[in-house]
Structure formats: structure tokens, C-alpha cells
Amino acid sequence: MNRTVSRAVVLLASTAVATTGLAVLSTATHAAEVGENCHVVTTGTADxxxxxxxxxxxxxxxxxxxxxxxxxxIEVRDGVETSGERATRQFTWPVSGSNDGEINFGGGVHWTGHNHYTGDDASQAPDNFILDLDISNPTIEFNGTQATLLVDYKSREFVDTTTVAGFLSGTQAELATITLDEAIDLTTPSVTVIGETVPTAAGxxxxxxxxxxxxxxxxxTLNLTNEVVCDEPQEPETPETPDATTGSSEGGILGIVGILAALGGIGAVVYNYLVSAGIIAAY
Ligand code: HEM
Structure with missing residues (x-):
């Protein structure tokens, strides 16, 4: 099925997408349209x-x-971008999807430190970081200005400064609560909101x-762009193009009728001549 993307819903609300025949949705109609043939696709990042x-x-x-x-x-992967160092270090996580009340981000960040290994076999080093923390695939569940940050994580437990302990891990575990400066509204073309994050007990x-x-x-900080993507209605079947040269369609039939009509006209002319010349009697 064909798909049409209408970008920047509100900015284009007064125009129509002439090339596709699809009217651009206004914010007022947006909510009604989404869920029929249309749905919102959210892209963007979280810093x-x-x-x-x-x-x-x-x-x-x-x-x-x-x-x-x-x-x-610090190592980043799978689409996370990083800049700065130490106190200015920043991570930019890419949106990977969204649902009603939920935005998913992709990628991961891995922090390692306090390496306990002192031998010469460098291959032993990766397994000897006493501090070994990985966070990936954050999700923000939101309701008004309240939100929750969920992550996949793997983190060595801190036992003491000489023990390389086992890993704690979780999938989409609640890491922190978020208080947003304004509600996230995925029915607007762009969203920029800032949230204060406080760790949960698990965090x-x-x-x-x-x-x-x-x-x-x-x-x-969330920087999001929302697009309404609609499935175009199916195009009706295009009728076969008439083709008189092949004689295989309506064009051929019309051609034959035309020839017969022409022959009829010639017959009438001959008939009139024969009558007027007295060769045959008129009927
Ligand atoms: C050999 C093992 C470790 C030693 C010697 C150690 C030492 C320290 C020290 C001295 C600080 C205070 C830093 C400061 O005030 O500037 C600190 C802070 C911290 N450590 Fe460790 N640590 C160890 C393992 C771990 C582990 C396994 C974790 C687990 C994630 C961890 C997480 C932290 C955190 C979150 C802080 C607070 C950093 C901040 O925001 O200022 N540490 N550590």
C-alpha cells in the first residue's frame, strides 16, 4: 500500500498536498484522523x-x-552520539519509536572504571572493571507533565573496592521519575520539553x-518531530486503452462498423445512379 507522509502538520494546515491528493491535517482534525488511515510517527532525540x-x-x-x-x-553505540568530556559529557539518544503515552529511544552507553587487574594479559582487563555499567534503550512513559524513565541495564554491584562483583541487570526497569516543564503532546509538529530526573530505589x-x-x-531534553503518516486509498483499476491497430478490442469493433457504414453509403450512391439512369426501377 502506498504511504504519504505529511510533514509539519500545523505549518502546512492551510494547504493541500497536490501531488498526492491528500489534504494535510490540521491540529483540530489530527486526533480524529489518527487511528483511521493515519498515525503519528515521532522522530528526534533525547539529550x-x-x-x-x-x-x-x-x-x-x-x-x-x-x-x-x-x-x-565511556563508549556509546547503536546511534547514541556523544560530545564533551567529564562534566560537559553529553549523550544524544535517537528516537526509535513511539506509542500513545510512550517514546522509545535506541542505543546504549557503557561506563567502565576501577580496573582491578594488574597482570600482563590484556585480554583479562575487560572482565575486571569493578565499575562496569551499561544503560540502553531508554523509554519515557508520560502522562501530562509526569513521566517515568525506563532502561535496560547491566551493572556490577558495588561490594567493596577489591571485589569484581556479579552483575545486576534489568529490562525496561524504572530508573527514574521525570517531572517535565510542559506536557508532551505528540499531536503537535514539534515538541521540545525538559525534564528533571530523580532516581527510583532501583535506580x-x-x-x-x-x-x-x-x-x-x-x-x-526531548527534541521531537511528529509526522502524520497516512495510507493512501487504493487507486481504481485503469481500464485497458483502446487499440484499433490490433483489432483486439473495442477500437477494432468500431473500425469494422465504420467500414460497413462506408460501404452502405457507396451502395446508396450506386443505387441512386442506377435508378436515375433507368437501369433499374425504384423500389
Ligand atoms: C574500586 C572500586 C571503587 C572505588 C575505589 C570507588 C571510589 C569512589 C570515590 C572515591 C568516589 C567519590 C568521588 C568524588 O567525590 O568525586 C566515588 C563516587 C562514585 N562511585 Fe565509586 N568507587 C568504586 C566503585 C564503584 C562502583 C562499582 C560503582 C557502581 C556504579 C561506583 C559508582 C560511583 C558513583 C555513582 C559515584 C558518585 C559520583 C558522583 O556523581 O560524584 N563506584 N567512587
């Missing part, structure tokens, strides 16, 4: 550094300094228990 002081600690001398033979750091554990409950994580 979320997780926690600025944590990035500064991790990329500094405490977690990855001269004390350690093998250093860790505190994911961070090694170093933050007291209620201590804020980094703010999150």
Missing part, C-alpha cells in the same frame, strides 16, 4: 547525560587514573548505591 558528576568522576583520576594499569572510559542500586534517594540525575 541525557545520565549524571554529569558521574561522567566527571568516571573520566577523571579516581576511576581511571594513574592508580590503574588498565583504563576504562539508586544501578548506580552502586552512591546517590541518596531523591538526588537528581542529569536533566533530559
Amino acid at each position: 541525557w547525560a545520565m549524571r554529569t558528576s558521574f561522567n566527571s568522576y568516571l573520566e577523571g583520576p579516581i576511576a581511571n587514573g594513574a592508580l590503574y594499569k588498565y583504563k576504562g572510559g 539508586v542500586d544501578v548506580m552502586g548505591g552512591f546517590y541518596p534517594a531523591g538526588d537528581a540525575l542529569a536533566p533530559i
Whole structure:
């Protein structure tokens, strides 16, 4: 089925998409149209550094300094972009989908530090970070200005400064609650909102228990674009083009009728001549 994307719904509300024949939806009609042949597709990003002081600690001398033979750091993957370092480190997470009341982001970030291994076999190093935290695929569930941040995570538990402990892990676990500066409205063409994030009890554990409950994580900024995508109605079947040259369609039939009509006209002329010449009697 063909699909038409109407971008910037409100900006184009007074015009029609001439090339497709699809009227662009106004915000007023948007909600009614979505759910019939149309639905909203959300794209964009979330800027979320997780926690600025944590990035500064991790990329500094405490977690990855001269004390350690093998250093860790911060790695991003699957579409997450990063800029800055230490306290200015930022992560930009790409939207991967949306639903009513939910926006999904893709990609992951991996933080490693405090490497406990001192031997010469470098292949041992990756498994010896006492601090080994991975967060991926954030989701924001929202309702008005209240929202929840869910993530997939894997984090070595903090036991003590010499133990490489086992991993805690979770899938779409509630990491933090978010208070937004305004409600997210996916029926508008663009959304820019900022949220304050506070870790849940589970979020505190994911961070090694170093933050007291209620201590804020980094703010999150959502920059979203919403498009209404509609399925075009099926085109009616195009009738076969008449083709007199092949004689295989209506054109051929019309041609034969025309020839017979022409022959009839010639017959009438001959008949009139024969009557007028007295060769035959008129009937
Ligand atoms: C050898 C093991 C570790 C040592 C020696 C260590 C040491 C430290 C120290 C000294 C600080 C205070 C930093 C500051 O005030 O600037 C700190 C903070 C912190 N550590 Fe560790 N740590 C270790 C393991 C871990 C692990 C396994 C985690 C788990 C995620 C972790 C998470 C944190 C966090 C979240 C902070 C607070 C950073 C901030 O926002 O300021 N640490 N650590």
C-alpha cells in the first residue's frame, strides 16, 4: 500500500498536498484522523547525560587514573552520539519509536572504571572493571507533565573496592521519575520539553548505591518531530486503452462498423445512379 507522509502538520494546515491528493491535517482534525488511515510517527532525540558528576568522576583520576594499569572510559553505540568530556559529557539518544503515552529511544552507553587487574594479559582487563555499567534503550512513559524513565541495564554491584562483583541487570526497569516543564503532546509538529530526573530505589542500586534517594540525575531534553503518516486509498483499476491497430478490442469493433457504414453509403450512391439512369426501377 502506498504511504504519504505529511510533514509539519500545523505549518502546512492551510494547504493541500497536490501531488498526492491528500489534504494535510490540521491540529483540530489530527486526533480524529489518527487511528483511521493515519498515525503519528515521532522522530528526534533525547539529550541525557545520565549524571554529569558521574561522567566527571568516571573520566577523571579516581576511576581511571594513574592508580590503574588498565583504563576504562565511556563508549556509546547503536546511534547514541556523544560530545564533551567529564562534566560537559553529553549523550544524544535517537528516537526509535513511539506509542500513545510512550517514546522509545535506541542505543546504549557503557561506563567502565576501577580496573582491578594488574597482570600482563590484556585480554583479562575487560572482565575486571569493578565499575562496569551499561544503560540502553531508554523509554519515557508520560502522562501530562509526569513521566517515568525506563532502561535496560547491566551493572556490577558495588561490594567493596577489591571485589569484581556479579552483575545486576534489568529490562525496561524504572530508573527514574521525570517531572517535565510542559506536557508532551505528540499531536503537535514539534515538541521540545525538559525534564528533571530523580532516581527510583532501583535506580539508586544501578548506580552502586552512591546517590541518596531523591538526588537528581542529569536533566533530559526531548527534541521531537511528529509526522502524520497516512495510507493512501487504493487507486481504481485503469481500464485497458483502446487499440484499433490490433483489432483486439473495442477500437477494432468500431473500425469494422465504420467500414460497413462506408460501404452502405457507396451502395446508396450506386443505387441512386442506377435508378436515375433507368437501369433499374425504384423500389
Ligand atoms: C574500586 C572500586 C571503587 C572505588 C575505589 C570507588 C571510589 C569512589 C570515590 C572515591 C568516589 C567519590 C568521588 C568524588 O567525590 O568525586 C566515588 C563516587 C562514585 N562511585 Fe565509586 N568507587 C568504586 C566503585 C564503584 C562502583 C562499582 C560503582 C557502581 C556504579 C561506583 C559508582 C560511583 C558513583 C555513582 C559515584 C558518585 C559520583 C558522583 O556523581 O560524584 N563506584 N567512587
